[in-house]
Amino acid sequence: MRLLFYTDVEVFGGHEVAVLDTIEGSAMVPGVSIGVAYCKRNKLLAGNLQARFRASRMVEMLPHDYVHEKGDLIRAFVPCDKRRAITGFISKWRPDVVIVCQGHIGVSICGLAAAVRTIAHVISYIPMAHTLREMTGKRNLTVHIVDALLSRAYKWPESYVTSNDCAADQLKRNHGVGGDRIHVIEYGPDLAQLKQVSRSAARAELGLGEEYLVGMISRIEFRQKGHDIVLDAIKRHGGLPGNARLLIVGDGPDAQRMKWYIEKNRLDGFVKVMPYCSDISALCCALDVLLMPSRYEGVPIVMLQAMYFGIPVMAADVDGIKSLLPEEWRFAPGFGDYFMKALERVRNGVKPELLERNKQYIIRTLNAARYKERVREFVFRISGITE
Numbered sequence: 001m002r003l004l005f006y007t008d009v010e011v012f013g014g015h016e017v018a019v020l021d022t023i024e025g026s027a028m029v030p031g032v033s034i035g036v037a038y039c040k041r042n043k044l045l046a047g048n049l050q051a052r053f054r055a056s057r058m059v060e061m062l063p064h065d066y067v068h069e070k071g072d073l074i075r076a077f078v079p080c081d082k083r084r085a086i087t088g089f090i091s092k093w094r095p096d097v098v099i100v101c102q103g104h105i106g107v108s109i110c111g112l113a114a115a116v117r118t119i120a121h122v123i124s125y126i127p128m129a130h131t132l133r134e135m136t137g138k139r140n141l142t143v144h145i146v147d148a149l150l151s152r153a154y155k156w157p158e159s160y161v162t163s164n165d166c167a168a169d170q171l172k173r174n175h176g177v178g179g180d181r182i183h184v185i186e187y188g189p190d191l192a193q194l195k196q197v198s199r200s201a202a203r204a205e206l207g208l209g210e211e212y213l214v215g216m217i218s219r220i221e222f223r224q225k226g227h228d229i230v231l232d233a234i235k236r237h238g239g240l241p242g243n244a245r246l247l248i249v250g251d252g253p254d255a256q257r258m259k260w261y262i263e264k265n266r267l268d269g270f271v272k273v274m275p276y277c278s279d280i281s282a283l284c285c286a287l288d289v290l291l292m293p294s295r296y297e298g299v300p301i302v303m304l305q306a307m308y309f310g311i312p313v314m315a316a317d318v319d320g321i322k323s324l325l326p327e328e329w330r331f332a333p334g335f336g337d338y339f340m341k342a343l344e345r346v347r348n349g350v351k352p353e354l355l356e357r358n359k360q361y362i363i364r365t366l367n368a369a370r371y372k373e374r375v376r377e378f379v380f381r382i383s384g385i386t387e
Helices: 014-026 041-055 070-075 083-095 109-115 132-134 141-153 166-175 201-206 227-238 255-264 280-286 303-309 336-347 352-364 368-383
Strands: 002-008 032-040 059-064 097-101 121-125 159-162 182-184 213-217 245-249 269-275 289-292 313-316
Touching: 002 083, 014 032, 014 041, 014 097, 014 303, 014 368, 032 041, 032 083, 032 166, 041 059, 059 159, 059 269, 070 083, 070 109, 083 109, 097 109, 109 121, 132 141, 159 166, 166 182, 182 201, 201 280, 213 280, 227 336, 255 269, 269 352, 280 303, 289 303, 289 336, 303 313, 303 352, 313 336
Parallel strands: 002 032, 002 097, 032 059, 097 121, 121 159, 159 182, 213 245, 213 289, 245 269, 289 313
Antiparallel strands: none
């Protein structure tokens, strides 16, 4: 079987880490040839692909010039040069199965539209399936039109792979996808890459002080990740409770806008910003608490990593987060005062048994080793190859 992974995003985040592990799990199946079609502009993804699969005879790198961009939703539905070019690019490799890696259905949608015009079996690998109305909270005509178009796009793939039951429920409830088309393969962090270090050593390595540190480690995108909610609350309250400091780590489409807001409102004394850092172990071990004020989510990998390190996670009470965190760590999404109160609760004391329970759950259930084995079993099934 010839299995092609397709992505055209420029960013590298938790979903791309999961894609790498999905490729690795697929490569555990003998007799499967794997191609990875990725955007040349995504340097971090390219570097990680080379590091993992340079020596593999089963995995072929297929860098391309296509990039997910504004207007792709329309291009996906009408004959256009870009869609035709991607169809030709995919067809040239002659895949039996194409897995289109999508953060949500609107991401890499032109690639999805191109893939379904080939003779290959098409799978969407997707961590969440919200409507635009759910993601934005808006109900205007534009949102209605976009949701109507995306609803049609959900009918294109022959099947879906997702990492959580919440997304599976969204696919069924919001988009009418039959349960027989959905495969849930729970994802988790690669424990072999996570090294426990002391808090003091981690902070020394990262150049951080001894203050109480609240961390946000994510793509900087206000609409989903909620950086704007937190910064607005810090501005209104003149800081975080107990003189805590916010550490923001990452990059993304709103990075410059965020830095401008911090400078304009003189929040530098309360907020420290760091670029993306590959040493997630040091980052997690340096924190007193991880903050995730997202308006919507799948199951964030950084949350699972923090759970493994025994770090409390304060998160908005949304989607895949609900079933994994205790009630006292969760808060209502959308308004900064809610997370301020949650921070006060966490600072007043965290039950050690909760931290240990979280860690053991990751060790026993949600980790990359188990995930790759489940992916391997799935690829065996769709390939028809017998073990």
